[in-house]
Amino acid sequence: MSDRLTVAVVGGGPWGQALALAARRAGSEVTLVSRRAPPEGSELKHEVELGAAAASRLILLAVPSSSASEVLQALGPRLDGGHFLLHGIRGLVGDELAPISSLVRAHTPVRRIGALGGPVLVDELRAGTPSVMVVGSHFQEVLDASREAFEHDALRLYMTRDLTGLEWASALTALLSIAEGFALASRAGPGIIAAFTTRAVHEAARIAVAAGGEQSTLLGLAGLGDLLAAVNQPGRPEVILGSALASGLSLDEARARVGLRVEAIELLPRLLPWAEAHKVRIPIVSAIADAVLKGAPPQSLIRRLMTEPQSSADRAPRNSAG
Amino acid sequence: MRRDAPIFRFNDARGAIEDEVVRRVMERVGDPTALLEDAIYNEVRRLSASDSEGELARWRSLARRLRTLDPDARRREVQAIAREHAHDVSGNFDPRVFALATRLMPPVLGALVAPKATFTSLRRLLDARALADRVTVEGHTRQVARLVEKGTVVYVPTHLSNMDSIVFGYALDLAGLPPATYGAGKNLFTNPVLSFFMHNLGAYKVDRRLRHALYKDVLKVYSCVLIEQGYHSLFFPGGTRSRSGGVERRLKLGLAGTGVEAFARTAQRGQAKKVFFVPSTINYLVTLEAQTLIGDFLQDAGKARFIIDDDESSRIEKVVAFSNKMLKHNEAVVIRFGEPVDPFGNRVDDEGNSLDARGNPIDPLSYLKNRRGELVVDADRDAQYTRELGEVICDAYLRHTxxxxxxxxxxxxxxxxxxxxxxxxxxxxxxxxxxxxxxxxxxxxxxxxxxxxxxxxxxxxxxxxxxxxxxxxxxxxxxxxxxxxxxxxxxxxxxxxxxxxxxxxxxxxxxxxxxxxxxxxxxxxxxxxxxxxxx
Incomplete structure (x- = not known):
């Protein structure tokens, strides 16, 4: 085995390609495992067969959450306890909103699992402009291996042991970014955007804590940081979607404008009953759901924010299963 | 009953095990001063509250001398304390006592839970009815019987009563399994009868009053060395008896966690000795100490009274009456072995091969390889494996309640x-x-x-x-x-x-x-x- 870490990126969509390029730039030996060919001149090895990923010690899963289960089931028999498996998926699976790491645990023998999140954009990774990501794992060696695989002058990885919190932060900030799109398109003032952003992060923290994550993760780069970035990322898919809805397009038209799959839309209808079952108050997510799913005017989000009854003083979310 | 388990040769190996424990503990010592200061602080604090003048004087004297000692002398002090602890912890195993005890298990059972028992009351206890009819052992016993030949078995049962360790020991004998060594609270060694049996049945002493890091190191290393050398072991991973009566839903694992390290160490030496964890439940129709335990739970004083030494189990008449009465019922105690797993929570087959979720064989050594593919011992990694193993064990507890x-x-x-x-x-x-x-x-x-x-x-x-x-x-x-x-x-x-x-x-x-x-x-x-x- 060479001295450099070998990395396989499973999934050849824009996100998978961008992460593969980032790892290559960091000096890793990278194989892109996908039916699609890697970009011309990218120095990425290419394999079509899924099982080829097993030849690398670090495997990064970058497929849509809806196919994660299927891919992991196919990959499982080829893996062993020596693999490190990361995913960069901003989704939660099924009605129980299982994080992807729990699917990895269920379908593969891999234990050393991690996730990538944070405010990085596909275009930044492709272009190699300075940006940051967050890597989460219960295992320090997975955090170290991820930094070794991806970090270089233009990409820094911040580490957290709170894998669950990171996975929820990624899914929830994606969802909340839709509302940043509403706000931007409705020319909301900075104070309103700040209020919305911080309230939204607190709501996300309540949700994540109920799911077993840590509040501090949501209040950090993976949550608040990611959402702050979204305010200035008009090219982010969720923001585009929100802006399109705010301009009066239907959901289908807005989706067409994004051109990419937006996981957050699929998360919304499952998150509402989940929050109810876990007794978590989610006024902002409910308002987003009304706008996205029921066609309520997105501008009403601001009205909801202004008139939402305040529940005494805002206390820190309780660490409870609800 | 198999007599070829390592425990039957324990007494010959005892000295070598203590030496190895001390050697390993010393290997880990970074700053001897910090360890000594921690030990002095904790011991002076503990002993000041009791009336152990001699002991206290000894620690105070060490405290005074500490500044004058050079680093080598400090290491020698650490070594001396470690050796003393290792000797104090290590148990004994007498095959003759074992043979006697398995025949006399009902009285021993009574004695175990009665630190104040005397030889006189032992005679009375001998009238207790045979346990065999009333104690049921079920679950994966056949598979466990295969696995004791293939590696070290670590039993990790639920914990309700001070009767548990002896009842479980008896269950192993009923199932035709070799005895397991286990750590028993030092407070259980205070009565002469009990102490005699405990000492000679492979129990080692755990003194929960000792809080300093060096003592905990000695305990962990001792447990790890025993597992590495193939001594089947029994741990209660809940740490203490369930106060609520509920099945443990979160585990500390504590010493049981040394099983993961033990496997990693043997693998690193190129002599991988498999370790199998057997989650088990001990189910009582009635629990001797129920009233005290639930009272403690409700007072939310579980922490303050971590060691309860004045409950039902300390009154001999109560224990005798209870045991006699308990043993009149069918299913008085049901011990159930869950499916054995490897240190990474994978199921294993009868040959001891690890299997993934779909039953495909999987190499347990792969979990020990770092990102360069080298077999290593990594404390941080193994602590996480242990936490995940705890979740697997808790799930087994529910399914096997x-x-x-x-x-x-x-x-x-x-x-x-x-x-x-x-x-x-x-x-x-x-x-x-x-x-x-x-x-x-x-x-x-x-x-x-x-x-x-x-x-x-x-x-x-x-x-x-x-x-x-x-x-x-x-x-x-x-x-x-x-x-x-x-x-x-x-x-x-x-x-x-x-x-x-x-x-x-x-x-x-x-x-x-x-x-x-x-x-x-x-x-x-x-x-x-x-x-x-x-x-």
């Missing part, structure tokens, strides 16, 4: 009380006086319904019903539970008055129903608060 009539009837009664009182707040429930008695037929019907719901769970592999519960009806179960409780505790659990049932001691009803709390059919005030990892 054996429901006995007392648990079922208590749950039915508590459900009835909740409905009548219109609340599920336990402190309200314990305070409200029952306004009307529950007619026998009503409770029997409830019990049948509850049993049927549990039967469904059993068919899905989520719980196990004891034969009486599985085959009986509400009437017989109610009668059996009342018989079992009769005279077992200071106050009655349930009382029958003119065909109606009245709660005698609501805390005990709560205690027994807690065995079902995690299965969604009973009041659950025990669910652990969500925190990252298994802590």
């Amino acid at each position: 054996v429901i006995l009539p007392t648990h079922l009837i208590a749950a039915a009664m508590m459900n009835r009380l909740r409905e009548d009182a219109g609340t599920s707040d336990i402190f309200t429930l314990l305070r409200v006086r029952q306004k009307v008695g529950v007619p026998w037929s009503q409770l029997a019907t409830d019990a049948t319904r509850l049993r049927d719901a549990l039967r469904e769970q059993e068919l899905r592999g989520r719980v196990v019903l004891g034969p009486t519960v599985r085959e009986g009806n509400g009437d017989t179960l109610l009668a059996e539970a009342l018989r079992a409780w009769q005279g077992s505790h200071r106050s009655p659990v349930l009382e029958e008055v003119n065909g109606e049932l009245w709660i005698g001691d609501a805390t005990l009803v709560f205690y027994y129903q807690n065995r079902l709390a995690a299965h969604g059919v009973a009041l659950d005030v025990l669910a652990p608060r969500r925190e990252r990892g298994a802590a």
Whole structure:
């Protein structure tokens, strides 16, 4: 085995390609495992067969959450306890909103699992402009291996042991970014955007804590940081979607404008009953759901924010299963 | 009964094991000064509160001399303390005593839980009826019997009573398995009879009063060395007896965690010795210390009274009466072995091969390879593997909980009380006086319904019903539970008055129903608060 870490990126969509390029730039030996060919001149090895990923010690899963289960089931028999498996998926699976790491645990023998999140954009990774990501794992060696695989002058990885919190932060900030799109398109003032952003992060923290994550993760780069970035990322898919809805397009038209799959839309209808079952108050997510799913005017989000009854003083979310 | 397990040669190996423990502990010593200061601080604090003048003087003298010692001398002090601890911890195993003890297990059982027992009372205890008819051993016993030949087996049962270690030891013998070594609280060694048996049955001493890091290191290394050398071991990963009566839902694992390190160390030496964990449940129809334990739980004083040494188990008459009475019932104790797993929570087959979720073989050594592919011991990694193993063990506890009539009837009664009182707040429930008695037929019907719901769970592999519960009806179960409780505790659990049932001691009803709390059919005030990892 060479001295450099070998990395396989499973999934050849824009996100998978961008992460593969980032790892290559960091000096890793990278194989892109996908039916699609890697970009011309990218120095990425290419394999079509899924099982080829097993030849690398670090495997990064970058497929849509809806196919994660299927891919992991196919990959499982080829893996062993020596693999490190990361995913960069901003989704939660099924009605129980299982994080992807729990699917990895269920379908593969891999234990050393991690996730990538944070405010990085596909275009930044492709272009190699300075940006940051967050890597989460219960295992320090997975955090170290991820930094070794991806970090270089233009990409820094911040580490957290709170894998669950990171996975929820990624899914929830994606969802909340839709509302940043509403706000931007409705020319909301900075104070309103700040209020919305911080309230939204607190709501996300309540949700994540109920799911077993840590509040501090949501209040950090993976949550608040990611959402702050979204305010200035008009090219982010969720923001585009929100802006399109705010301009009066239907959901289908807005989706067409994004051109990419937006996981957050699929998360919304499952998150509402989940929050109810876990007794978590989610006024902002409910308002987003009304706008996205029921066609309520997105501008009403601001009205909801202004008139939402305040529940005494805002206390820190309780660490409870609800 | 197999006599080729390493424990039968323990006494010859004892000196070498202590040497190895000291060598390893010293290998880990970074800053001897910090270790000594920690030991001095903790020991002076502990001993000042007791009246051990001699010991105290010794530590104070070390404290005074410490500044004058050069680094080498400090290391020598550490080594001397480590050696003393290692010697104090290490047990003994006498095959002749073992043979005697397995025949005399009922009296030993009594003695175990009675630190104040004397030789006179031992003779009285000899009249106790044979345990064999009353103690049931079930589950994956056949597979465990294969695995003791293939590697080191680490038993990790639930913990309810001070009777557990001896009952479990007896269960191993009943199942034809070699004895396991185990760490027993030093407080259990205070009575001469008990101490004699404990010492000679492979128990080693754990002194929970000692809080300093060096002592904990010695314990961990000792446990690790024993596992590496193939000594089958018994740990209660809950750390202490369940105060609530509920099945443990979060584990510290503590010393059991050394099993992962032990496997990694043998692998690193190129002599991988497999380690198999066997999650097991110990299920009592009635628990000797129920009243004290649940009282402690309700006072939320679990931490303050980590070592309870004045409960029912310290009164010999109580123990004798209890044991005699307990052993009159069928299914008095049911020990159930869950499916064995490797240190990474993978199931294993009869040959000891690890299997993934779909039953494909998987190499356990792969979990020990770092990102360069080298086999390494990594404390941080192994701590996380241990946490995840704890989750697997907790899940096994739920699936292998054996429901006995007392648990079922208590749950039915508590459900009835909740409905009548219109609340599920336990402190309200314990305070409200029952306004009307529950007619026998009503409770029997409830019990049948509850049993049927549990039967469904059993068919899905989520719980196990004891034969009486599985085959009986509400009437017989109610009668059996009342018989079992009769005279077992200071106050009655349930009382029958003119065909109606009245709660005698609501805390005990709560205690027994807690065995079902995690299965969604009973009041659950025990669910652990969500925190990252298994802590």
